[in-house]
Amino acid sequence: MDYRNLFDGIDDKIKLSNGVLLTPINFDNGATTPPLKSVTQIIYDNIKNYGPIARGVGFKGEYCTTMFNKARDIILDFFCVLDNDDYTVIYTKSDTEGLNALANVLIQDKDDMVLTTRMEHHANDLPFRRVAKMVYVEVDVLGRINIDDIEEELIKANGKIKVVTITGASNVTGYITPIHDIARLAHKYGAVIIVDGAQLIAHREVNLAGNSKDEEIDFLTFSAHKAYAPFGSGAIVGKKDYLNEEDPFLSGGGCVAGVFDERLIWTAVPEKYEAGTQNFFGAIAMAKALSDLKNIGFQNIEMHEKLLKDYIINSMKSIKNVIMYGDVDYTDDRIGVIPFNIKNRDYSEVSIKMATENAISLRSGKFCAHTYVYRLLGVSDSDAYRDVISGEYFYGMIRASLGLYNTKDEADIFLNELDQISTSRNSRRVRKHIGRIRF
CATH class of the missing domain: 3.40.640.10 (Type I PLP-dependent aspartate aminotransferase-like (Major domain))
Incomplete structure (x- = not known):
């Protein structure tokens, strides 16, 4: 079922920097959701x-x-x-x-x-x-x-x-x-x-x-x-x-x-x-x-979001150079929150590119859950501390988080863009030497 007609503001087009008008895709519902029309x-x-x-x-x-x-x-x-x-x-x-x-x-x-x-x-x-x-x-x-x-x-x-x-x-x-x-x-x-x-x-x-x-x-x-x-x-x-x-x-x-x-x-x-x-x-x-x-009924909500979540996760698993976090094989105990990275790509640059070129809103960083993200990335506490003290902020992820109004069509646009970014040529991100860090 399509629940989009229940929500305000989600179909209002925005103008990109190149002048193109697009209907935005909000895959950042874990941060903030749009209002229901009734609200x-x-x-x-x-x-x-x-x-x-x-x-x-x-x-x-x-x-x-x-x-x-x-x-x-x-x-x-x-x-x-x-x-x-x-x-x-x-x-x-x-x-x-x-x-x-x-x-x-x-x-x-x-x-x-x-x-x-x-x-x-x-x-x-x-x-x-x-x-x-x-x-x-x-x-x-x-x-x-x-x-x-x-x-x-x-x-x-x-x-x-x-x-x-x-x-x-x-x-x-x-x-x-x-x-x-x-x-x-x-x-x-x-x-x-x-x-x-x-x-x-x-x-x-x-x-x-x-x-x-x-x-x-x-x-x-x-x-x-x-x-x-x-x-x-x-x-x-x-x-x-x-x-x-x-x-x-x-x-x-x-x-x-x-x-x-x-x-x-x-x-x-x-x-x-x-x-x-x-x-x-x-x-x-x-x-x-x-x-x-x-x-609306939580059975309906859960069914809609599960279908979309599983579709996106299973599709992402087949995209070259995409790194996924958490269990992507058994997902019944997961809501529609999908963290990932692209190999050798800066997490913030990927999310900015998605937003500015395709009007796709994602979240990048450590999502106000730093110690958890570091563990998923395999980063030690001391290395994480040095990263922040240095001002480099090398460690992070990208997150797609789904809502009731999101659709398979939106998912396809996101997946196509993700595939293009992940397979395009890009110079590897290298950590810069910035001198000795004093603690």
Whole structure:
């Protein structure tokens, strides 16, 4: 099925430097997705009704407050926990903000331990480095994690690991992690689980409750701009009990029931964690996008994206000089994220050439997952450090990441261009000698 008619802006032609007009191809959905038309429409329909949320009295304020709170129920329903009173929704501006908030709220002692993996985006690593002792689970040669390694580390820590935080799907290889299996392990050894859902929620159904209490996901974070509502919004969906016990990450107006000379009383969750003026349009746009995805059906979404992903991967395997990363033979546990390089070609130059000559948007670099990319490239930590210190940035990849609206015709254009670049004559990229690096 062709889903392109559901999206805004994807067929607007752009002018290349040579004057040619082309319909752009966005294979960079892992970074940001275009909006659904329904999302654009809900913004347009509500722009004239914009008013204060939970402040003041008046039609616009009451209307926006009602819509704002209704969006929470839509999000809870999307994650299959609408009728589960344990869960709430806290609005954030991004997945990164949500993970930083959880790191600061859930970790109370610098000696507490947090388990994560070498597969993570920086957003699910760096916030926890600041507040806790880190335990990292390694990836194998194909970039996968083994949950037996997670259990081994949990046993070894003897109850000192307080949080297990893990990606739902990798933004580099697209691997989907068995989040409910990991939740069982985390709970078995006395830890809570956080799932970074940024790359997962637009591509697979997520039931936070799982099939049992042990399988419940305690917290999930995500950004709406990776799920067809790019308006600077995100959320934490999580357990109220943990959040009621701690002070919020941000403070100010709207998060307190009373403020006195020497003390204060916090409001209840979720408002306790939503200080300041909230992003009304972001919340309703996010809820609308998630509602539409649910209505389309994740079985349909998964089928469409799997066909396109498998077609591209299998075609790339036969193109000369293309280097692929991750498992390209068994791909059922991968969403449509495809990292690659071209032998003896600069990764940034290839992506620039694709964009400027064919209007194909890709991502190049290390995708805010440096330690993972270095492992896939077989680069040591010391060599990676020297590369950055030198300013050379020799190591990197190119990434194609697919969305619901992408088509086989677009894939063919991309594959044809990839074949031309990979087989054309090119001088080998040679590392320049820039003198001694001082450390």
